Amino acid sequence: AQSVTQLDSHVSVSEGTPVLLRCNYSSSYSPSLFWYVQHPNKGLQLLLKYTSAATLVKGINGFEAEFKKSETSFHLTKPSAHMSDAAEYFCVVSEPRDGSARQLTFGSGTQLTVLP
Amino acid sequence: NAGVMQNPRHLVRRRGQEARLRCSPMKGHSHVYWYRQLPEEGLKFMVYLQKENIIDESGMPKERFSAEFPKEGPSILRIQQVVRGDSAAYFCASSPLGGSEQYFGPGTRLTVT
Numbered sequence: 606a607q608s609v610t611q612l613d614s615h616v617s618v619s620e621g622t623p624v625l626l627r628c629n630y631s632s633s634y635s636p637s638l639f640w641y642v643q644h645p646n647k648g649l650q651l652l653l654k655y656t657s658a659a660t661l662v663k664g665i666n667g668f669e670a671e672f673k674k675s676e677t678s679f680h681l682t683k684p685s686a687h688m689s690d691a692a693e694y695f696c697v698v699s700e701p702r703d704g705s706a707r708q709l710t711f712g713s714g715t716q717l718t719v720l721p
Numbered sequence: 722n723a724g725v726m727q728n729p730r731h732l733v734r735r736r737g738q739e740a741r742l743r744c745s746p747m748k749g750h751s752h753v754y755w756y757r758q759l760p761e762e763g764l765k766f767m768v769y770l771q772k773e774n775i776i777d778e779s780g781m782p783k784e785r786f787s788a789e790f791p792k793e794g795p796s797i798l799r800i801q802q803v804v805r806g807d808s809a810a811y812f813c814a815s816s817p818l819g820g821s822e823q824y825f826g827p828g829t830r831l832t833v834t
Binding site: 637639641646649650654656699709711713 | 725754756762763764765766769777779780812814821822823824825826827828830
């Protein structure tokens with residue numbers, strides 16, 4: 606069975622400072638891992654994905670995440686926060702068994718606040 | 722290429738009525754997924770469909786909820802005899818055959834009064 610734990614429900618940073626959103630996962634298979642962002646009353650946008658290629662994954666809007674199998678972690682980082690980054694972020698795991706997408710398991714989310 | 726479309730965006734129903742939520746996948750995508758997001762929570766998987774087939778409905782409540790993805794037309798999530806606890810945002814996602822990522826629609830926000 607797969608599961609995801611987002612270690613912080615709320616993170617607050619000042620504009621221009623680094624962002625770190627933490628995520629640990631549990632999976633019986635070699636998982637695919639994703640980060641999605643959700644702005645208020647909007648749908649979800651895929652930020653980046655890991656699917657057993659390079660362990661450091663670069664996404665949109667300057668975000669990146671590093672897959673660490675030994676730590677079962679997939680933390681999301683950004684060197685410098687922007688006001689427009691304020692949103693809810695979800696870490697997601699999937700266990701595709703035949704190469705195709707299956708059900709995604711979402712973490713509970715981290716609300717990122719960016720202070721001016 | 723239009724993204725995943727969902728309608729309506731907002732739906733208000735009184736207790737006991739039926740709710741029908743529609744999802745049109747991205748062009749070329751043959752797989753559809755439905756998720757529910759309760760207030761202050763992450764999304765929870767409900768059902769995974771291909772055209773005319775339910776592949777995985779392990780997340781669907783046993784009663785009142787059903788889903789279909791007909792040969793022609795959008796996927797439909799149907800909730801019969803809605804109750805207050807059904808109030809949530811319902812998201813649809815789609816993926817191509819063999820794809821590992823899912824693309825989400827804007828969601829339908831259901832309010833049961």
